[in-house]
Amino acid sequence: MMTNGKLLRAAGAGLVLSGIGILLSSSAMAQGVRNQVTPVTQGQLVDYSYEDGAAEPAPVAPGACGAASSCCETACGGYESACCGNSCDWCCLGEPYTLQKALHGDCPSPITVGGWMQFGYHNEKTGLFNKHDNRVNMHQFWLYAEKVADGTCGWDWGFRTDIMYGVDAADTQAFGNQPGNWDYLNGWDHGIYGWAMPQAYGEVAYGDLSIIAGHFFTKVGYEVVTAPDNFFYSHAFTMNNSEPFTHTGALATYKMAENVEVYGGWTAGWDSGYDAFNDGDSSDGSNFLGGASVGVTDAVTLAYITTVGDLGWRGEGYSHSIVADVTVTDSVNYVIQSDLVETNSGGDHQVGVNQYLFHTINDCLKTGARVEWWKNSGVSFYEVTGGVNYRPHANLILRPEVRYQWSDNHVFATASGIPSDEAIFGMDAIVTF
Numbered sequence: 321m322m323t324n325g326k327l328l329r330a331a332g333a334g335l336v337l338s339g340i341g342i343l344l345s346s347s348a349m350a351q352g353v354r355n356q357v358t359p360v361t362q363g364q365l366v367d368y369s370y371e372d373g374a375a376e377p378a379p380v381a382p383g384a385c386g387a388a389s390s391c392c393e394t395a396c397g398g399y400e401s402a403c404c405g406n407s408c409d410w411c412c413l414g415e416p417y418t419l420q421k422a423l424h425g426d427c428p429s430p431i432t433v434g435g436w437m438q439f440g441y442h443n444e445k446t447g448l449f450n451k452h453d454n455r456v457n458m459h460q461f462w463l464y465a466e467k468v469a470d471g472t473c474g475w476d477w478g479f480r481t482d483i484m485y486g487v488d489a490a491d492t493q494a495f496g497n498q499p500g501n502w503d504y505l506n507g508w509d510h511g512i513y514g515w516a517m518p519q520a521y522g523e524v525a526y527g528d529l530s531i532i533a534g535h536f537f538t539k540v541g542y543e544v545v546t547a548p549d550n551f552f553y554s555h556a557f558t559m560n561n562s563e564p565f566t567h568t569g570a571l572a573t574y575k576m577a578e579n580v581e582v583y584g585g586w587t588a589g590w591d592s593g594y595d596a597f598n599d600g601d602s603s604d605g606s607n608f609l610g611g612a613s614v615g616v617t618d619a620v621t622l623a624y625i626t627t628v629g630d631l632g633w634r635g636e637g638y639s640h641s642i643v644a645d646v647t648v649t650d651s652v653n654y655v656i657q658s659d660l661v662e663t664n665s666g667g668d669h670q671v672g673v674n675q676y677l678f679h680t681i682n683d684c685l686k687t688g689a690r691v692e693w694w695k696n697s698g699v700s701f702y703e704v705t706g707g708v709n710y711r712p713h714a715n716l717i718l719r720p721e722v723r724y725q726w727s728d729n730h731v732f733a734t735a736s737g738i739p740s741d742e743a744i745f746g747m748d749a750i751v752t753f
Contacts (some may be wrong), residue, residue, distance in 0.1 A: 411684035416714035440748030447738035471525030489514035494593025502593025558672035564590035579615030589632020597632035605632030637663030
């Protein structure tokens with residue numbers, strides 16, 4: 321007879337398999353529709369210039385899509401994308417508001433500024449970033465300024481600086497330092513809220529080579545700290561436990577070919593901010609960071625990133641992350657990631673496998689699923705997550721999700737601060753500017 325936990329796990333797995341089936345079947349339907357029309361990128365107007373002698377199509381009534389028409393006028397103003405059968409594409413985002421344009425208008429500027437605000441709610445802790453349950457939190461209020469170094473015409477320089485405030489600050493600060501250095505436990509915290517400065521680096525470039533030096537985000541893994549760059553509101557176990565978030569050091573990127581980039585550099589361990597893990601001992605945190613990204617085919621990209629040496633707070637050892645990103649169809653994307661961490665810190669051994677499946681319906685709506693197995697010190701953790709990304713406006717994205725997580729050792733999971741056998745609902749809203 322199955323226990324309640326086993327029943328829940330079976331139900332969770334069944335939901336995920338059903339969701340993947342729905343994604344694939346809806347993709348096939350969308351693909352069939354797409355073969356009948358010529359898609360037009362959202363936010364662009366249809367070209368109404370005609371060659372000399374060509375007959376102009378008859379006007380189309382607002383909101384109507386005749387079989388012979390190539391576009392339709394919608395209530396949101398202007399002409400929308402191509403018609404699908406007898407209905408118009410309801411997704412009309414328009415142009416987003418940007419802080420860059422507010423400051424500079426249409427005049428070009430080499431320095432880009434922008435940011436976002438992220439607010440979220442979840443009914444249970446995940447044991448990861450989402451720690452403060454049953455309340456609405458401001459996770460990230462983010463600002464950045466950036467100048468990208470462009471080496472196509474010779475030597476050029478650039479920089480990037482990011483600063484954020486919110487409940488995610490504790491996970492974003494340079495906690496690989498001794499307290500009181502850079503942004504870690506130096507008076508920037510206010511209860512569960514705080515400030516963090518996750519990036520502050522300079523850049524030089526020449527031709528296909530660029531070098532950044534300073535404090536910067538890691539290249540390890542698939543998921544990232546910055547909320548708008550992830551599909552899901554919650555994070556994978558692997559991302560939170562088996563990967564660094566930031567480094568201090570120098571990293572070179574060289575574009576060997578159109579579809580091949582290689583990376584190599586030195587960092588002062590994991591999650592350090594202009595300091596070593598043990599204050600005054602600069603050797604406690606000295607490792608190689610590098611790897612490569614290769615476009616194996618037009619549809620498959622493979623990335624391998626490793627850290628080797630003294631990882632600072634993680635001890636001496638080796639880690640790697642391998643990510644395969646596969647374009648299945650024009651609307652379906654599959655990602656598989658595997659991480660490994662081996663250090664001398666108490667026999668530390670971690671391994672994880674994450675799988676993602678995304679279906680893009682249009683610019684306003686995208687669905688996704690994540691299935692993960694992560695193993696720490698001989699104990700396995702699992703989670704399945706399904707969610708939706710909905711854009712009602714060019715500057716707003718809503719990300720509702722349902723997550724179920726469990727472990728084969730409930731006592732160990734609880735002692736590790738990771739809730740086990742939990743069904744978790746979460747949703748956030750991200751406003752970009």
